[in-house]
Amino acid sequence: MKRRNLILFSLLLIAIFSCDDDSFKPYDYAAHAITDDADLIEYMQTHYYNETLDSIKEVTAGETPFYDIVETQVVVEADVTYNLYYIVSEQGVGYQPSRVDDILTTYRGELLDGTIFDEKETIALGNPWINLTGVVKGWSYGFEHFKCGENVSMPNESLEFINTGKGFLFIPSGLAYGGGSPSALIPLSSPLVFKIDLHFSVSADHDEDTIISNNEDLDGDGDVTNDDTDGDSLPNYVDSDDDNDGILTKDEDANGDGDPTNDDTDEDGIPDYLDKDN
Numbered sequence: 001m002k003r004r005n006l007i008l009f010s011l012l013l014i015a016i017f018s019c020d021d022d023s024f025k026p027y028d029y030a031a032h033a034i035t036d037d038a039d040l041i042e043y044m045q046t047h048y049y050n051e052t053l054d055s056i057k058e059v060t061a062g063e064t065p066f067y068d069i070v071e072t073q074v075v076v077e078a079d080v081t082y083n084l085y086y087i088v089s090e091q092g093v094g095y096q097p098s099r100v101d102d103i104l105t106t107y108r109g110e111l112l113d114g115t116i117f118d119e120k121e122t123i124a125l126g127n128p129w130i131n132l133t134g135v136v137k138g139w140s141y142g143f144e145h146f147k148c149g150e151n152v153s154m155p156n157e158s159l160e161f162i163n164t165g166k167g168f169l170f171i172p173s174g175l176a177y178g179g180g181s182p183s184a185l186i187p188l189s190s191p192l193v194f195k196i197d198l199h200f201s202v203s204a205d206h207d208e209d210t211i212i213s214n215n216e217d218l219d220g221d222g223d224v225t226n227d228d229t230d231g232d233s234l235p236n237y238v239d240s241d242d243d244n245d246g247i248l249t250k251d252e253d254a255n256g257d258g259d260p261t262n263d264d265t266d267e268d269g270i271p272d273y274l275d276k277d278n
Contacts, residue, residue: 073086105198
């Protein structure tokens with residue numbers, strides 16, 4: 001009993017001193033957006049891609065640095081403005097995904113010091129699709145700039161794609177893991193660099209209501225998470241009954257053409273699937 005009490009007392013002391021530890025500071029998204037941008041710019045000015053070695057190297061003999069060919073996307077998340085940098089080496093020829101779509105991709109992720117923290121080199125049968133709502137924001141925004149390739153796979157053989165979308169993403173920590181980390185290989189608050197190859201992509205329908213998720217962005221702001229017609233705290237793209245009238249969205253296809261968005265029974269200008277009183 002005494003031993004148990006001693007352990008509990010020790011744990012209590014640890015908790016007390018942890019609460020009084022002034023060294024802990026919450027992740028400051030706005031401040032890191034500024035410092036990360038400076039670090040990424042310096043990195044891009046001093047590094048380039050060596051295609052022969054399939055490796056990112058430091059500029060030493062007049063090679064063209066990333067900074068000379070990079071493009072910038074300004075991203076605002078939670079009132080913080082970020083610069084997301086990307087390079088489209090090869091555009092691709094297929095479907096161009098939105099931020100909510102499914103992709104098959106190979107990639108290599110690196111820190112600014114060259115540490116490779118993650119890589120996927122091949123696409124194989126049975127590989128799970130990656131949905132762009134379930135990854136870091138830098139991917140959600142970044143993959144929008146690429147088109148996928150052409151599927152030339154043969155039945156029961158390895159997957160094969162040609163004319164794929166290739167390039168690089170340079171992501172500030174606020175659009176990556178913020179002040180957290182999914183791996184011991186990624187220090188806290190780290191900007192990330194990804195070399196990507198977008199093999200294939202398809203539009204997603206998260207709630208299986210026959211309306212693709214990207215088309216459920218009713219206010220047209222590019223963000224499907226803030227469109228909630230019936231106010232039930234479920235955005236339309238994951239809500240199978242968008243107007244909460246007890247009829248599934250997919251069943252409000254009055255004309256039977258497979259598209260619920262063009263059915264307006266009471267002719268009030270509101271499609272039935274969004275009109276609780278139709």
